[in-house]
Amino acid sequence: MTTVAETLARPPRLGVGTRVWRFVARHALTVYAILAVGYLIVPIAVVIMFSFNHPPGRFNYVWHKFTFDNWIHWNSVLGIQSALEKSLEVATLATLVATALGTMIALAIVRHRFFGRATTNVVVFLPMSTPEIVMGSSLLALFLNDQNTIQLGFWTIFIAHVMFIISFVVVTVKARLIGFDRHLEEAAMDLGANEWTTFQKVTLPLLAPAILAAGLLGFALSIDDFVITYLNAGPVQTFPIFVWGIARVAVPPQVNVVASAIFLVAIALGLANVVWQYRAAKSTRGRT
Amino acid sequence: MLWLTFFFLLPMGFLGYQSLQSGLFPNFHFTWAFSNFSTALSDYHTQLIRSFAYAGIATIACLVLAYPLAYWIAFRAGPWRNLFLLFIVAPFFVTYLVRTLAWLNILADEGPVVRILRDIHVLGPNGRLLATTFAVVAGITYNFFPFMALPLYVSLEQIDERLLEAAKDLYASPTKAFLRVTVPLSMPGIVAGTLLTFIPAAGDFINAALLGTPNQSMIGNVIQAKFLESLDYPTAASLSFILMGTILVILLIYAKIVGPEKLTG
Numbered sequence: 001m002t003t004v005a006e007t008l009a010r011p012p013r014l015g016v017g018t019r020v021w022r023f024v025a026r027h028a029l030t031v032y033a034i035l036a037v038g039y040l041i042v043p044i045a046v047v048i049m050f051s052f053n054h055p056p057g058r059f060n061y062v063w064h065k066f067t068f069d070n071w072i073h074w075n076s077v078l079g080i081q082s083a084l085e086k087s088l089e090v091a092t093l094a095t096l097v098a099t100a101l102g103t104m105i106a107l108a109i110v111r112h113r114f115f116g117r118a119t120t121n122v123v124v125f126l127p128m129s130t131p132e133i134v135m136g137s138s139l140l141a142l143f144l145n146d147q148n149t150i151q152l153g154f155w156t157i158f159i160a161h162v163m164f165i166i167s168f169v170v171v172t173v174k175a176r177l178i179g180f181d182r183h184l185e186e187a188a189m190d191l192g193a194n195e196w197t198t199f200q201k202v203t204l205p206l207l208a209p210a211i212l213a214a215g216l217l218g219f220a221l222s223i224d225d226f227v228i229t230y231l232n233a234g235p236v237q238t239f240p241i242f243v244w245g246i247a248r249v250a251v252p253p254q255v256n257v258v259a260s261a262i263f264l265v266a267i268a269l270g271l272a273n274v275v276w277q278y279r280a281a282k283s284t285r286g287r288t
Numbered sequence: 289m290l291w292l293t294f295f296f297l298l299p300m301g302f303l304g305y306q307s308l309q310s311g312l313f314p315n316f317h318f319t320w321a322f323s324n325f326s327t328a329l330s331d332y333h334t335q336l337i338r339s340f341a342y343a344g345i346a347t348i349a350c351l352v353l354a355y356p357l358a359y360w361i362a363f364r365a366g367p368w369r370n371l372f373l374l375f376i377v378a379p380f381f382v383t384y385l386v387r388t389l390a391w392l393n394i395l396a397d398e399g400p401v402v403r404i405l406r407d408i409h410v411l412g413p414n415g416r417l418l419a420t421t422f423a424v425v426a427g428i429t430y431n432f433f434p435f436m437a438l439p440l441y442v443s444l445e446q447i448d449e450r451l452l453e454a455a456k457d458l459y460a461s462p463t464k465a466f467l468r469v470t471v472p473l474s475m476p477g478i479v480a481g482t483l484l485t486f487i488p489a490a491g492d493f494i495n496a497a498l499l500g501t502p503n504q505s506m507i508g509n510v511i512q513a514k515f516l517e518s519l520d521y522p523t524a525a526s527l528s529f530i531l532m533g534t535i536l537v538i539l540l541i542y543a544k545i546v547g548p549e550k551l552t553g
Binding site: 018021022029030032033036037039040041042043044046047050062129130131132133134137138140141144220223224226227230231239240243244247251255256259260262263266267270271274277278 | 353354356357359360361364365367370371372374375376377378379380381382383384385386387389390391393394396398399430433434461462483487488490491492493494498507508511512515516521524525528529531532535539
């Protein structure tokens with residue numbers, strides 16, 4: 001690439017050559033970008049497509065016939081509904097708790113100087129820089145302690161999920177807090193609000209977008225997590241664990257249905273966000 | 289607020305402590321059994337090396353594939369920017385296992401990709417893609433692609449385009465401007481992206497389990513099987529400790545090369 005560029009860019013036809021090179025580069029890049037996005041999207045399309053497949057045998061590998069049956073009878077596969085419900089339950093509960101705790105930790109790290117603050121910073125970062133398998137097994141080692149006092153199941157999954165969601169919440173909220181204008185809080189205090197009222201009426205609303213984003217991210221991570229959950233689940237089945245189990249036999253199209261449904265909900269939220277940001281950008285541009 | 293943190297700092301600190309200790313947990317007694325480590329290492333060093341090799345190849349593949357895309361989104365996408373960002377994260381919205389299973393469909397022996405490759409004789413008439421190293425590495429590359437693309441995008445997006453204009457004014461060719469200005473300025477993104485890809489990829493076992501055979505099994509497969517199938521906790525724990533330790537060593541070497549401030553910043 002370097003040599004091509006240099007031969008083109010060098011005299012005698014410097015101006016034209018450079019322009020030609022740039023033209024090619026620009027369009028090659030656009031084409032590449034579209035191809036790369038295709039690479040990202042194709043497997044998703046495959047998932048959705050095969051949710052409409054009517055497989056001839058047990059294996060849903062080859063396209064056979066179009067059908068809506070899988071979507072209508074999505075819960076006809078034993079265990080899929082309870083697994084999905086379990087996933088949603090864990091995700092909701094863990095996200096709520098982790099978001100609350102994470103926000104408080106972020107506030108403490110940014111606002112207060114206390115003994116162990118640097119350590120907290122590092123500890124928060126650890127789960128994100130550890131392979132899931134290590135984190136999952138260290139939690140399992142904790143739960144498996146000598147006397148078998150802890151039953152693996154819903155609550156161990158819950159604890160594990162809270163652990164890894166917290167980190168993402170702290171990082172997201174912290175980023176917002178660092179750019180936070182504290183004069184707003186001081187103003188509230190000057191106007192006679194006590195600390196709690198200030199927090200409720202000023203700090204929290206300003207942090208709300210970050211907290212919401214963190215919560216959504218946490219929810220998505222929780223519902224998708226397999227490795228940590230699998231190690232700490234005991235007999236409980238969440239949706240990913242259900243998929244893992246059934247993947248050893250034959251994956252029914254209903255699994256694709258549930259995955260597609262989750263995807264469509266998430267992408268709808270994402271698109272709404274894109275549109276919203278686009279509008280926001282437009283309106284600020286209009287103002288200035 | 290302050291005491292709350294302490295309250296939550298404790299269990300988190302305990303977790304960190306526990307994960308460091310776990311390697312020294314022989315069956316039910318604590319006997320400083322360091323031999324766990326040596327046996328684990330001698331039994332499973334192939335899987336360990338393989339994990340890092342696969343993760344390394346996948347990380348480089350991600351970098352090469354994601355850089356142009358991130359560059360395009362940052363500099364050329366214009367109003368399409370957010371939409372393309374959404375495309376990048378779209379795979380995250382499909383359950384990890386299911387999107388890996390989708391590659392089973394795509395790479396299946398009866399599938400279109402294998403048929404075309406057979407027709408153009410890249411593969412032999414009985415050649416297959418599934419259950420090969422290629423399938424596993426490709427699966428890892430796909431699954432961790434967004435982890436690479438997003439940090440790259442963030443750092444490329446922050447580059448002041450005037451700097452590139454300045455480079456051009458100083459008679460740098462586009463290639464030179466790219467190599468001397470764009471790449472160094474996007475270094476934080478490259479560092480973050482490679483770490484975010486490499487670390488989880490090294491511990492991954494889903495791709496190897498679904499798209500490969502025992503010949504492609506990685507350290508994650510071993511740890512998982514030791515914990516849940518053969519109930520050999522000490523070996524499993526020391527293996528995950530070794531994995532963690534190796535990653536830390538790689539991190540340190542990496543930090544030495546790129547400069548420590550770039551890792552934390």
